Amino acid sequence: MQKRTRNDRRVLVVDDERDLADLLELTLIKMGLIVDKAYGVAEAKALIAQTAYDLCLTDMRMPDGEGLDVLKAIQVAGHDTPVAVITAYGSTESAVAALKQGAFDYLAKPVALEQLRTLVKSALKIDAAAAPVQKPAAGETALLAGDSAPLRQALQLIDKLARNQAPVYITGESGSGKERAARMIHYGSSRASQPFVAVNCGAIPENLMESEFFGYRKGAFTGATEDRGGFFQAAHGGTLFLDEVADLPLTMQVKLLRAIQERKVRKVGATQEEDVDVRIISATHQNLGKLVDAGKFRQDLFYRLNVIELRMPALREMGDDVLTIARLLLQRLAERNGSVLPELSAAAEVALRQYSFPGNVRELENVLERAVALSDGQQIQPDDLQLTVSDAESLCATSSVALTGCFPLQDYLDRTEKVAILQALEQTGGNRTQAAKVLGVTFRSLRYRMERLGMS
Numbered sequence: 001m002q003k004r005t006r007n008d009r010r011v012l013v014v015d016d017e018r019d020l021a022d023l024l025e026l027t028l029i030k031m032g033l034i035v036d037k038a039y040g041v042a043e044a045k046a047l048i049a050q051t052a053y054d055l056c057l058t059d060m061r062m063p064d065g066e067g068l069d070v071l072k073a074i075q076v077a078g079h080d081t082p083v084a085v086i087t088a089y090g091s092t093e094s095a096v097a098a099l100k101q102g103a104f105d106y107l108a109k110p111v112a113l114e115q116l117r118t119l120v121k122s123a124l125k126i127d128a129a130a131a132p133v134q135k136p137a138a139g140e141t142a143l144l145a146g147d148s149a150p151l152r153q154a155l156q157l158i159d160k161l162a163r164n165q166a167p168v169y170i171t172g173e174s175g176s177g178k179e180r181a182a183r184m185i186h187y188g189s190s191r192a193s194q195p196f197v198a199v200n201c202g203a204i205p206e207n208l209m210e211s212e213f214f215g216y217r218k219g220a221f222t223g224a225t226e227d228r229g230g231f232f233q234a235a236h237g238g239t240l241f242l243d244e245v246a247d248l249p250l251t252m253q254v255k256l257l258r259a260i261q262e263r264k265v266r267k268v269g270a271t272q273e274e275d276v277d278v279r280i281i282s283a284t285h286q287n288l289g290k291l292v293d294a295g296k297f298r299q300d301l302f303y304r305l306n307v308i309e310l311r312m313p314a315l316r317e318m319g320d321d322v323l324t325i326a327r328l329l330l331q332r333l334a335e336r337n338g339s340v341l342p343e344l345s346a347a348a349e350v351a352l353r354q355y356s357f358p359g360n361v362r363e364l365e366n367v368l369e370r371a372v373a374l375s376d377g378q379q380i381q382p383d384d385l386q387l388t389v390s391d392a393e394s395l396c397a398t399s400s401v402a403l404t405g406c407f408p409l410q411d412y413l414d415r416t417e418k419v420a421i422l423q424a425l426e427q428t429g430g431n432r433t434q435a436a437k438v439l440g441v442t443f444r445s446l447r448y449r450m451e452r453l454g455m456s
């Protein structure tokens with residue numbers, strides 16, 4: 001198979017509707033691309049067997065198969081081709097299914113040519129070199145430190161997610177690195193030269209939400225003295241990170257869903273809608289599934305946001321990573337303060353390793369900042385850390401049941417988790433889907449936990 005030059009990029013268009021295939025071909029040729037057309041899945045598969053394309057645009061429903069079959073054929077052939085699927089108007093389910101299976105992006109019919117051009121440029125990174133590079137602030141692209149199995153698993157998924165456009169839903173406790181993960185996805189993606197806009201949904205007053213998200217026209221309300229864009233316009237071409245998405249009021253959830261589905265927004269006071277091209281990454285430390293059940297979060301929006309779930313592990317699940325991260329943070333503190341790098345005494349290391357860190361890495365940052373101030377400047381002792389007794393420790397100390405070998409804490413927590421999973425599996429006759437329900441976690445989460453605990 002031949003390697004092509006930058007000016008020699010080849011796109012495969014797969015559509016049984018010949019008029020649409022011709023229109024797509026024409027648009028792509030105008031963009032300087034070489035186009036091959038296939039009018040069905042079988043024809044597409046034959047072409048894929050011969051050529052590694054730079055991009056594939058495929059219709060979802062064709063008489064001899066589905067767009068997902070084309071996607072699969074490309075994956076089986078081992079090609080790295082980004083695939084965008086074209087879905088029927090309003091058919092969110094099939095778009096979501098395609099994204100879950102690794103499609104790069106989707107276009108809804110009728111295909112808006114401007115949207116098509118944006119997608120193609122993004123997939124082929126056309127203009128990326130010419131675009132003014134928005135330099136990330138220092139530390140924004142810095143890695144999440146650590147080498148434990150759960151963190152490595154998260155990093156692998158982050159790497160994968162950076163290579164497509166699917167909406168990502170990040171879960172994890174407070175301070176576990178959800179925003180950091182979102183930044184890594186953005187700065188590793190083809191959108192890296194465009195803005196990353198982080199919004200804390202819980203911090204915006206309800207009456208300002210619509211104008212903050214979508215902007216407003218001059219005169220729309222008292223004080224609107226000029227036209228202004230909102231978060232969507234600010235993130236155009238880049239990524240919009242919706243932190244604490246569970247805090248969005250229901251009225252705003254409807255508007256957000258519309259904006260995501262239609263890829264259009266309307267400024268407050270405007271009559272016209274405008275196209276927006278943003279990748280949505282959302283996060284929350286709450287259980288959104290439970291909020292959906294309680295009627296506090298819209299099922300359809302949850303479904304739209306939660307295309308791929310990334311779970312950030314809690315620090316207490318990350319074993320010795322707590323020490324790696326602590327050393328990194330101490331180094332940063334020393335650089336910031338222009339002081340010598342203090343080391344952790346062996347006893348302080350044990351104390352850090354045993355503490356449960358309900359506030360995760362953010363809590364560790366605070367603990368260390370305080371410890372540096374309290375220490376002699378050379379070595380940090382357990383007392384300098386001022387760690388309070390964690391729930392698990394007090395359970396060990398006060399339980400009437402003789403809990404021998406409670407520590408190390410991680411082992412204790414792992415054992416407890418394993419017992420709960422085994423009980424749920426026993427109760428459901430080994431049915432993992434049912435067991436996940438019993439445990440109140442998603443099937444993915446259960447599978448992940450079982451893998452982490454070495455339960456096959």
Ligand SMILES: Nc1ncnc2c1ncn2[C@@H]1O[C@H](COP(=O)(O)OP(=O)(O)OP(=O)(O)O)[C@@H](O)[C@H]1O
Pocket residue numbers: 143144145146172173174175176177178179180181243285325361362
């Ligand atoms: N593995 C890690 N290595 C180094 N720093 C980390 C790691 N995980 C988190 N951090 C740091 O911890 C702090 C908290 O992370 P971040 O803000 O991304 O958490 P969060 O989950 O979004 O928190 P919240 O739920 O409160 O919004 C940040 O300063 C981040 O850089």
